[in-house]
Amino acid sequence: MSQKVPKTSIFGVPFSNMTMQDTVAYLVSQIDKGNQQHVITANPIMVMAALENKNMMRVMKQANLIVADGAGVIWASQQANEPIVERVAGIELMHELMSLGEKRHWKVYLLGTDNDTIASAADILQLRYPQIRIVGYRDGFFNAEQDEQVIAEINKLSPDLLFVARGAHNQEPWIAQHRQKLNAKLIMGVGGSFDVISGKLKRAPKWMQKAKLEWLFRLIQEPKRLPRMLDLPKFMLKVYKNKSTLTDPTKHNWK
Secondary structure (H helix, E strand, O other), rough: OOOOOOOEEEEEEEEEOOOHHHHHHHHHHHHHHHHOEEEEEEEEEEHHHHOOOOHHHHHHHOOOOOEEOOOHHHHHHOOOOOOOOOOHHHHHHHHHHHHHHHHHOOEEEEEEEHHHHHHHHHHHHHHHHHOEEEEEOOOOOOHHHHHHHHHHHHHHHOOOOOEEEEEEHHHHHHHHHHHOOOOOOEEEEOOOOOHHHHHOOOOOOOHHHHHOOOOHHHHHHHHHHHHHHHHHHHHHHOOOOOOOOOOOOOOOOEE
């Protein structure tokens, strides 16, 4: 497969336009070459955050790969007649990389959420992928003064894959700020994936995923997400208003 990644811009955010299979193949090839990758799994809420915050937009544009983790992003690309071929859900991409990593005996570090959740997720992932080496994990509750200590701990273990779950508004800027210091071949924000893997949260059943109602299932489990979920109708309205220009990467102002 060509190393050039096909992309579709959604309100200035450059989304990869590859299938899950091609995404995994591309990332594995980059890891094998030693090319560090920052992967963002983005949904409409993150796109809205990027539109409202210049720093977030800059962070997203600096990433090596942004995959469409959200049915709303796929829908938006279809409205503009430049469809993204497939949703690449972050939790599924994580599992795909872990599965392929078994053959390569990759080392993995898990960073984020609370102590009990991350410890449980590490145990479950190690059992599921016994040839993977989960070399370390820690919670995501640390401040800027502790950043260097956390980075040193990670670098001492030299993971191939570093998965970070500190909330979208925190994890991606943190990764972007420190990626040059981090000795990891792939760094990916995984949001609530550790909560699902540990069993703290359930993932929506397949029928709800197919019906594009995964957001509703998560909202039922986490009502505190309601303020963020209000960005979804705002995103839809913005798509309808800007169908003809939303995939134009040269445009910077959308109504």
